[in-house]
Amino acid sequence: MHKIQVADRAFGIFLENENINKRISLISIQLNVDYEDRCPLFIGVLNGSFMFMSDLLKEVSISCEVAFIKVSSYEGTESTGAIKETFGLPQDLHNRDIIIVEDIVDTGFTLEHILAQVHAQKPASVKVCSLLLKPESLKKEIPELEYVGFEIPNEFVVGYGLDYNGLGRNLKDIYRVID
Ligand code: XMP
Ligand code: MG
Numbered sequence: 001m002h003k004i005q006v007a008d009r010a011f012g013i014f015l016e017n018e019n020i021n022k023r024i025s026l027i028s029i030q031l032n033v034d035y036e037d038r039c040p041l042f043i044g045v046l047n048g049s050f051m052f053m054s055d056l057l058k059e060v061s062i063s064c065e066v067a068f069i070k071v072s073s074y075e076g077t078e079s080t081g082a083i084k085e086t087f088g089l090p091q092d093l094h095n096r097d098i099i100i101v102e103d104i105v106d107t108g109f110t111l112e113h114i115l116a117q118v119h120a121q122k123p124a125s126v127k128v129c130s131l132l133l134k135p136e137s138l139k140k141e142i143p144e145l146e147y148v149g150f151e152i153p154n155e156f157v158v159g160y161g162l163d164y165n166g167l168g169r170n171l172k173d174i175y176r177v178i179d
Contacts, residue, residue, distance in 0.1 A: 048103030
């Protein structure tokens with residue numbers, strides 16, 4: 001097995017870049033159909049979504065706008081649900097078609113927090129596109145979660161934008177913790 005070390009933990013290969021990009025192509029085909037002539041606004045959630053957003057939008061061929069927000073996050077491998085603040089949310093979302101782009105949905109607390117702020121501006125529509133979803137750890141119902149790359153088991157993953165204590169975001173493949 002292809003193993004790597006990130007900080008104090010060992011990780012094994014989980015999703016190779018080639019497979020990630022194949023899945024992204026399929027999602028983008030769907031987005032190109034669903035949002036034709038709607039000029040959606042893609043809002044990426046930093047830092048984790050930067051690589052997914054980049055690869056996804058290279059395949060999105062419709063007219064669209066792009067923005068990024070940042071949500072203060074947790075450290076280590078456990079989601080606490082304690083979301084502090086959102087930075088950089090555009091203030092002109094009224095009547096727009098919004099697509100929130102996430103790296104991973106774990107408990108759903110982060111998205112719940114973001115979605116409340118987005119909906120408050122009365123956009124025309126709001127959908128979520130997440131590369132990864134951990135269905136077993138989801139604690140919130142998220143009807144906006146329309147586009148999901150991969151459903152994965154409840155294990156900590158790193159790479160392709162996702163970090164372990166700040167490290168590993170630059171890895172082109174996704175790895176899961178093995179010890
Ligand atoms: P919640 O629980 O709010 O979590 O849905 C979403 C955010 O938590 C981070 N997260 C992870 N980051 N590997 C990571 O590198 C993981 O396995 C993982 N699970 C959750 C991530 O920042 C995500 O936006
Ligand atoms: Mg994140």
